[in-house]
Amino acid sequence: MNLSDDELNRYARHIVLPQVGGMGQRRLKEARIAVIGAGGIGSAVIPALAGAGVGQLTIIDDDTVELGNLHRQPLFRERDAGYSKADLALQFVHRLNRHVDARPVQQRISADNAQQLLADHDLVIDGSDNFATRLAVSDACVALGIPLLSAAAVQFQGQVGLFKSQPCYRCFVGDAFDADDCDNCAELGVLGALTATVGSFAALLAINRTVGAGPHQEGQLHLFDGEKLEWRAIRIPADPRCRACGSA
Numbered sequence: 001m002n003l004s005d006d007e008l009n010r011y012a013r014h015i016v017l018p019q020v021g022g023m024g025q026r027r028l029k030e031a032r033i034a035v036i037g038a039g040g041i042g043s044a045v046i047p048a049l050a051g052a053g054v055g056q057l058t059i060i061d062d063d064t065v066e067l068g069n070l071h072r073q074p075l076f077r078e079r080d081a082g083y084s085k086a087d088l089a090l091q092f093v094h095r096l097n098r099h100v101d102a103r104p105v106q107q108r109i110s111a112d113n114a115q116q117l118l119a120d121h122d123l124v125i126d127g128s129d130n131f132a133t134r135l136a137v138s139d140a141c142v143a144l145g146i147p148l149l150s151a152a153a154v155q156f157q158g159q160v161g162l163f164k165s166q167p168c169y170r171c172f173v174g175d176a177f178d179a180d181d182c183d184n185c186a187e188l189g190v191l192g193a194l195t196a197t198v199g200s201f202a203a204l205l206a207i208n209r210t211v212g213a214g215p216h217q218e219g220q221l222h223l224f225d226g227e228k229l230e231w232r233a234i235r236i237p238a239d240p241r242c243r244a245c246g247s248a
Helices: 005-010 021-030 042-052 085-096 114-118 131-144 169-173 192-211
Strands: 032-036 055-059 101-105 123-126 148-154 157-163 221-227 231-236
Touching: 021 192, 032 042, 042 055, 042 085, 042 192, 055 085, 085 101, 114 131, 123 131, 123 192, 131 148, 131 169, 148 192, 157 169, 157 192, 192 221
Parallel strands: 032 055, 032 123, 055 101, 123 148
Antiparallel strands: 148 157, 157 221, 221 231
């Protein structure tokens, strides 16, 4: 897939990087990435990927904009309250980069439709705010063989992990959080700048993986403490009894 003269000019600062180059930029153009949630995490992920030149972006979110969320969702404005997040995110992408083929999906992703919505993507980035959705997405990614980049932020704590086959996200959290009534940001609160930090880190990890920069990150969880301003990484072991990816 060749780059046009306009794209060569647009992505020149990428292409001069030895870790990216023309080949890496073409990989970004060929990439098909699904982003689940156009909220706090998505508000950082979507502009970064669109600006980087990811060829196809699927934005999955059934929610509408609320004033109480704008402190962490800079994709939107006060006048957008009540309108579809997925549609508004699509409009943002089109204004930012006409070379990106973006598609909004105004559906709530669940165990019933996750495989259908996520099939044919190269990477899934999950920025949803509840465990039931995250586990349904993880199970679908395992079944489809698609890498999953899971990002979450609550209060002053953030985490980003890349999962492919084994271990999976369910290996990390187990089966106890499949219910829809688990705590989320609405109950616990979240610092707006934290979601931007975590979302930008997730976008960077996605870009690095796509272009082939840096070491492999599969099975590694990055934890961020927003009070101490510290990152640390831990390795997630595979659970042989996991009902999604285990061998038992």
